[in-house]
Amino acid sequence: MPALAFASSFWETYDVLDKQVKAGVRKAMAKFQQLSIAQLNADKGLHLETVENARDPRMRTIRVTQFWRGVVLAPDDGSDTFLLLSVVPHDEAYGWAAKRLYTVNTATRALEVRNVVAIEQLTPSLEEASAQVPTRLFARHSDTVLRDLGIDDQVLRAARAITDTAQLDAFGGVLPEDQFEVLQFLAEGFSPEEVYRDVVAVRRPAEVPAEAGTEDSLEMAIRNTTSRITLVTGPDELADILDKPFAAWRVFLHPSQRRVAYRPSYSGPAQVSGGPGTGKTVVALHRVKHLLSRSPDSRILLTTFTNALADMLRENLALLLDHDETRLARVHVTTVDAFANRIVRDSTGRAQNPITDIDERQLWRRISRRLGLPWGDQFLAQEFRHVILAQNITSEQDYLRAARRGRGSALRSAQRRQLWRAVEEFRTDLRSEGKTTHLQICAHAADLLGGAEPGPHHYDHAVVDEAQDLHPVQWRVVRAAVAEGPDDLFITGDPHQRIYDSRVSLRALGVPVVGRSSRLRINYRSTAEILSWSVGVLADTNVEDLGGDGDDTLIGYRSLLRGTRPVVGGYASEQDEITALVEHVQAWLRQGVRADEIAVCTRFNVLLDKVRDRLAAEGIPAVKVKDRPGAHVDGVRLASMHAMKGLEFRCVAVVGVTAGAVPFTRDVTPVEVDSVAHASDLLKERCLLFVACTRARERLVVSWSGESSPFLSSVTGGDR
Numbered sequence: 237m238p239a240l241a242f243a244s245s246f247w248e249t250y251d252v253l254d255k256q257v258k259a260g261v262r263k264a265m266a267k268f269q270q271l272s273i274a275q276l277n278a279d280k281g282l283h284l285e286t287v288e289n290a291r292d293p294r295m296r297t298i299r300v301t302q303f304w305r306g307v308v309l310a311p312d313d314g315s316d317t318f319l320l321l322s323v324v325p326h327d328e329a330y331g332w333a334a335k336r337l338y339t340v341n342t343a344t345r346a347l348e349v350r351n352v353v354a355i356e357q358l359t360p361s362l363e364e365a366s367a368q369v370p371t372r373l374f375a376r377h378s379d380t381v382l383r384d385l386g387i388d389d390q391v392l393r394a395a396r397a398i399t400d401t402a403q404l405d406a407f408g409g410v411l412p413e414d415q416f417e418v419l420q421f422l423a424e425g426f427s428p429e430e431v432y433r434d435v436v437a438v439r440r441p442a443e444v445p446a447e448a449g450t451e452d453s454l455e456m457a458i459r460n461t462t463s464r465i466t467l468v469t470g471p472d473e474l475a476d477i478l479d480k481p482f483a484a485w486r487v488f489l490h491p492s493q494r495r496v497a498y499r500p501s502y503s504g505p506a507q508v509s510g511g512p513g514t515g516k517t518v519v520a521l522h523r524v525k526h527l528l529s530r531s532p533d534s535r536i537l538l539t540t541f542t543n544a545l546a547d548m549l550r551e552n553l554a555l556l557l558d559h560d561e562t563r564l565a566r567v568h569v570t571t572v573d574a575f576a577n578r579i580v581r582d583s584t585g586r587a588q589n590p591i592t593d594i595d596e597r598q599l600w601r602r603i604s605r606r607l608g609l610p611w612g613d614q615f616l617a618q619e620f621r622h623v624i625l626a627q628n629i630t631s632e633q634d635y636l637r638a639a640r641r642g643r644g645s646a647l648r649s650a651q652r653r654q655l656w657r658a659v660e661e662f663r664t665d666l667r668s669e670g671k672t673t674h675l676q677i678c679a680h681a682a683d684l685l686g687g688a689e690p691g692p693h694h695y696d697h698a699v700v701d702e703a704q705d706l707h708p709v710q711w712r713v714v715r716a717a718v719a720e721g722p723d724d725l726f727i728t729g730d731p732h733q734r735i736y737d738s739r740v741s742l743r744a745l746g747v748p749v750v751g752r753s754s755r756l757r758i759n760y761r762s763t764a765e766i767l768s769w770s771v772g773v774l775a776d777t778n779v780e781d782l783g784g785d786g787d788d789t790l791i792g793y794r795s796l797l798r799g800t801r802p803v804v805g806g807y808a809s810e811q812d813e814i815t816a817l818v819e820h821v822q823a824w825l826r827q828g829v830r831a832d833e834i835a836v837c838t839r840f841n842v843l844l845d846k847v848r849d850r851l852a853a854e855g856i857p858a859v860k861v862k863d864r865p866g867a868h869v870d871g872v873r874l875a876s877m878h879a880m881k882g883l884e885f886r887c888v889a890v891v892g893v894t895a896g897a898v899p900f901t902r903d904v905t906p907v908e909v910d911s912v913a914h915a916s917d918l919l920k921e922r923c924l925l926f927v928a929c930t931r932a933r934e935r936l937v938v939s940w941s942g943e944s945s946p947f948l949s950s951v952t953g954g955d956r
């Protein structure tokens with residue numbers, strides 16, 4: 237019987253088909269598993285038909301319903317795997333099929349598709365246009381180098397005419413996938429050796445001899461293309477895959493994602509970084525799946541930053557593990573704070589009572605006044621957080637000797653004594669009220685875990701998502717929960733999304749990742765237009781890497797999706813701004829976007845409440861993300877910029893991006909108080925805006941009233 241495989245282009249169309257057409261697809265596909273090739277060719281219902289004038293002679297159409305056709309690649313080399321490429325309305329099927337050509341990449345050995353007609357038509361005009369331009373994008377690479385990286389004759393001719401990256405990007409949609417990625421990496425300035433390692437070698441099957449030709453059968457090439465093609469082996473698997481909503485991230489990992497998620501073992505902590513939307517969370521989930529498969533009884537701690545994200549991780553892990561309760565029971569999905577809370581509660585028998593950040597600042601204010609200190613609440617709170625808790629300082633002696641990394645103002649011994657007094661008062665006041673802070677709970681939990689024999693709160697592995705914002709004390713909790721050894725910690729994070737200013741040196745915390753770090757570069761979430769605009773908000777700012785050992789970079793970070801440019805604009809008044817926002821939301825809803833696929837976010841809750849009231853007045857339901865509405869709850873999602881961390885929506889409006897709100901002056905240490913803290917507070921606020929904007933998949937609106945945020949000057953050309 238023939239085998240059946242599905243290309244990613246099929247899934248892009250299948251999910252949105254109506255029920256009747258989907259039923260037609262299921263019926264047609266079942267035949268492929270029941271009939272012999274001769275019977276398939278003769279089957280009247282299926283009507284397997286050659287496409288006239290197709291550039292790929294293996295193109296066939298099949299009948300799905302009266303008005304819909306499936307497009308299939310049929311083997312002509314004696315192998316028997318059919319590849320379903322797409323389901324298209326009858327009238328469009330032949331045009332769709334005729335111009336596409338599937339070939340085997342000489343370097344990666346994977347099956348690629350190109351729009352051969354478009355390349356033939358575009359290349360001469362490209363050559364003509366670039367005749368006047370003296371430089372060529374790939375001039376410094378010889379034909380041999382390009383061919384060794386899998387570039388074939390047709391693509392080589394086109395590549396030779398390309399003068400800049402904008403042209404390459406515009407051409408990208410019609411080029412074969414692996415070859416386009418090679419060209420993109422070269423265009424970014426990566427060396428051919430790096431491109432071979434990161435693009436070619438990760439795809440190329442290990443057993444192919446270096447000098448092998450490209451005479452692989454279609455079946456072999458399909459097997460080599462795991463990042464774009466799924467092979468189905470039996471009827472159960474077929475029914476399963478066609479019945480469930482398809483989530484590409486579960487099946488089609490990019491080779492760079494697969495390599496890090498399914499590497500059999502790491503000798504110690506491993507770290508994966510990458511810009512927003514590059515699939516770090518996806519990789520973390522696949523790593524959990526891999527670790528579970530390696531032992532029948534290992535237990536895994538999977539942490540993230542907020543409760544909303546923990547809910548989402550739990551749901552997605554269940555999907556990835558096919559709701560297998562036995563394996564799910566071996567994974568504890570939580571936030572580090574909730575985990576620490578549970579440890580302390582289990583040990584003391586008392587529920588902990590952490591105060592909010594606002595209450596903490598008030599307490600510092602009271603103590604500062606009481607002791608007549610020269611420092612404000614912000615300075616004291618930061619000293620406590622970034623120096624005392626970060627280094628686990630418990631005595632005045634230790635504080636007098638401590639290095640105050642990341643603090644820009646020197647403190648003499650007498651000043652430190654004065655400050656230590658405030659710290660003691662802070663602790664005493666809290667204790668007398670039966671209260672504590674989140675970080676103090678973590679410190680307590682880390683001590684409890686560190687001193688205990690392996691027990692229910694110890695795990696074999698920890699997988700840490702959103703790692704960039706963990707405070708050193710939270711790292712100590714994670715570190716103490718897992719014994720040091722191979723595969724102990726798997727860490728994913730993005731330093732450009734650091735919004736709580738917790739810079740750490742992982743090495744100093746017993747989490748050495750040198751030699752076990754990788755980077756993801758392809759954004760799967762946002763369109764290139766949204767991405768490049770949002771990266772502009774960062775304005776070339778230097779950002780320290782996750783381990784605190786150097787700077788991180790977004791070189792090579794890109795999206796393959798195309799869409800419309802963000803809509804960015806200012807209004808005379810807040811009221812006008814909200815009116816415009818409501819109009820955007822109404823337009824999106826009219827275009828068929830569901831309310832829960834839309835998010836509105838602001839720096840402050842006050843504005844968010846005004847937005848909610850206006851939406852309600854227009855009859856548009858809205859719910860706050862922090863109330864953790866389930867996926868089934870209707871309504872536009874409303875969130876503060878902080879609560880947007882890790883989430884994504886088809887359409888996002890970031891409103892109230894004014895000079896007074898972003899950055900929020902009260903959260904920025906005055907430069908005269910501490911210049912280093914001032915700079916890092918500003919960076920944190922800039923990253924916050926970056927995080928908010930990079931939540932958008934298809935549409936992004938950014939607005940303000942009055943004077944715009946200074947962070948927008950790099951993307952609006954200073955036009956306010």
Ligand SMILES: Nc1ncnc2c1ncn2[C@@H]1O[C@H](COP(=O)(O)OP(=O)(O)OP(=O)(O)O)[C@@H](O)[C@H]1O
Pocket residue numbers: 484485488489490493510511512513514515516517518519730733759760761881882883884930
């Ligand atoms: N290989 C893949 N194929 C298809 N979709 C993918 C793939 N990898 C990731 N995605 C999708 O891209 C989006 C972003 O993924 P994910 O949330 O894992 O990124 P992230 O790097 O953790 O993002 P952020 O740092 O912004 O929170 C999600 O919708 C995810 O399903």
